[in-house]
Amino acid sequence: MNAPSLQPIAVTLGDPCGIGPEIIAKAFVQAPDSVRHCFVVGDAGVMQRCIDSLVAGGHLARAPVLRLIADPGEARHCPEGVMALYQVGDAVPELALGQVHALAGRLAGDCVAWAAQAALEGQVAAMVTAPLHKEALSAAGAPYDAFPGHTELLQHAAARHAGCDVADMPVRMMLANEELRTVLVSIHVSLRRAIEAVTYANVLQTLQIAHRALGRMLGRQPRIAVAGLNPHAGEGGLFGDEEQQVIAPAIEAARRQGMRIEGPFPGDTVFMKARQSAASADPVDAVVAMYHDQGLIPVKYLGVENGVNVTLGLPLVRTSPDHGTAFDIAGRGLADPSSLLAAIRMARQLS
Template sequence: MSAPTLPIALTPGDPCGIGPEIIARTWREQPLLVHGCFVAGDAGVMRRAMALVCGGVPFPVASIEAPSEAWWVPPGCLPVLQVVAPAPALPWGVVDARAGQLAGECVLWATRAALRGEVSAIVTAPLHKEALHAAGAPWDQYPGHTELLQAECARDAGVPLARMPVRMMLANDELRTVLVSIHLSMREALDAITPQQVMQTLQIAHDALLRLLGRVPRIAVAGVNPHAGEGGLFGREEIEVLQPVIAQAVAKGMDVLGPYAPDTVFMRARHAPGHPGEFDAVVAMYHDQGLIPVKYLGVEQGVNVTLGLPLIRTSPDHGTAFDLAGQGKADASSLVQALRMARQLAGLPL
């Protein structure tokens, strides 16, 4: 009997953090949502997390031999494909190089499985950047998930990294933002606001949202400076970079507007009861400009989607929460939303 379609792989993130715990909680509380999904990781890590979440109530963790077997695991059972060497019990809430290596290896396996066409999407629980760096080569060259995914996809395609541009979209039910740059210092982020970078961001956002929405998306561009520069009084990036790029995007058939004052554009884009948003997404100029408004609306509902890759990747909008790890209190809401988004993008039933 063949599987209905390709399954979804979840990676556990840093085993010293809350990643395995929120995966275990999702399996316990969302049995329909996890159908056709599996964990690409370590069975021992997931058994410890499931015991933490279930408080002694039995919830089996089953080892599978291939991704396709995820479809045939009965409800009330968490399937794990062992893709790393069995891990020792690592301490909760600390930076550990062994945890960083395990997290990196799981993501690398899932990325390669997606590129081989063995899974339809990957959902990544949070890893810890310091632990990843502590694991040494090759993991210390990646600031985080996005850069690791980008590098592996570029290698698979046989192209330089610059030919595999990616962007982060952070989304919830009320707001979507797409970032021109992500993990850069503020000074470097300002230098990254170039015509090429902004146009790439608009094209990637347009293409991704067109697939997601089934129509041409309406995209707002946030300005760089207060009041979007106020006609050049507070900076000229809007005049010299953003306005010409927006005109080029419109000429290519995109529905792009702006630049708008960054302190109001997110409110205008927000879809709330009694307030339909004016835009489908906002393109933000740097990391915090775009992430603060989405996270303010509720970090537990936010989903990080990596755009521009030849695969589907989503993740929860929070970190490893070392201060909560091992207590059985972590909220899985953001991971649930990330899994819902992955199923939607992959065309799987919700």
């Protein structure tokens, strides 16, 4: 595992109409050691209004002092109790919480774009992204309406920085908590398109990306289990032949490249296998799942408060909480910062 970097970590605001500002404020107050050398990429007015509301409602023991910074390096010199913030663009007017606003989507997108560029240029060790709202991001218009979410936005930014096609910057989503890690072959697409994405090339590429990333994270060769696509992993072709025609050949190719890959296993048992192995001398380090819900439901069922989303394959470190904008509780002081703090801790470990 890498030694934690002393460079600052950028924490993006997320959608200002969701719980992003709230969990950031609570993290800075409740866990000052965890957020040391972190700074917020966002809007000072949004953060100050959120802090004031939380203090007035008795949801925050004290108010962190906002300090505007012009350079990420300044965050390393902020004492406990001070929240460093880099202002992105012009001040944003007060917006109704819990609602979709194009202006909120644009601010969230601008924060991610700025932090990504800072990470690609080496100004920050990592970026941790508070939740954005996909509908608001789309409502913001170009360029953000072309991206379903963080992952795709970051992929395009990294490819542009590298001067290559997006296809040459393959990325994958990994969701992790203390008990389970899962890596996805496809991300934010319809189920029909997700099934179409289960190709030999995509499965093998996912295994390669997961193997490299986990090897760097763990400091050893990882052991990876692969889920099948069909019920009972196809039952020998009775319920579909993707396991025989696509997934198993990709696994064999990965093995020939020296990877420790097992499967395909039925999707309804592989996660139990991985979880139960955690206490063994030879644990399954991750499960590769064929599509979004197959892989994320088991991890989220174990508790979103400790879940962390990691984007694999990028030339930067990006983590995020395992939850969305939670518009239904925005502004009520009920949001839990645990997943954000877990994302910050993992970002430190990876950077």
